[in-house]
Amino acid sequence: MLNGLEKMRRTAVYPGSFDPPTNGHCDIIKRSAKLFDCLIVAVAENPAKKSFFSVEERVIMLREIVSEYGNIEVDHFDGLLVDYTENAGAVTIIRGLRALSDFEYEFELALMNRHLNATVDTIFMMTDEHYSFIRSSLVREVARLGGDISDKVPPVVEKYLKERLP
Ligand code: ADP
DSSP states (O other): OOOHHHHHHTEEEEEEOOSSOOHHHHHHHHHHHHHSSEEEEEEEOOTTSOOSSOHHHHHHHHHHHTTTOTTEEEEEEOSOHHHHHHHTTOOEEEEEEOSHHHHHHHHHHHHHHHHHOTTOEEEEEEOOGGGTTOOHHHHHHHHHTTOOOTTTSOHHHHHHHHHHOO
């Protein structure tokens, strides 16, 4: 019989803007889903940050991307990530690290989150070398300028970007 803590250990939350989801995100999602019984991919709603795709669109894209996996859920949240994580019954936040440039921001974020709620901890997954140069804003820019993004995002994201961009 599992106790409450054991159940919590089985779930992790992977939060992000995912504006849009890239193959780098997908790699982190798939690898994390092997480590935990349940992974919740949580799209952050941040009214202060103007997004390219709406939260609903990002959730739809992610749901399609993870549809073949039985242990991955897609959700969205506003407010504090640690509150969301605790309410989701988890004690683990997953974040991805590309280069040293990610480190400072991620380090601050993880420390702040632990300060806010010491029961929740952050685990970092190192990017796969194939995806280390991929970030959502750069993908949007390349797509806008007519460059090929087919090997940088899943097909559903490419479709959404093509529909949205002139
Ligand atoms: P944020 O949540 O800071 O707005 P993103 O939505 O772009 O950022 O990314 C969510 C998480 O995924 C972050 O931890 C980010 O570092 C990580 N990430 C983004 N792109 C990649 C990639 N290509 N490889 C590994 N991790 C990535």
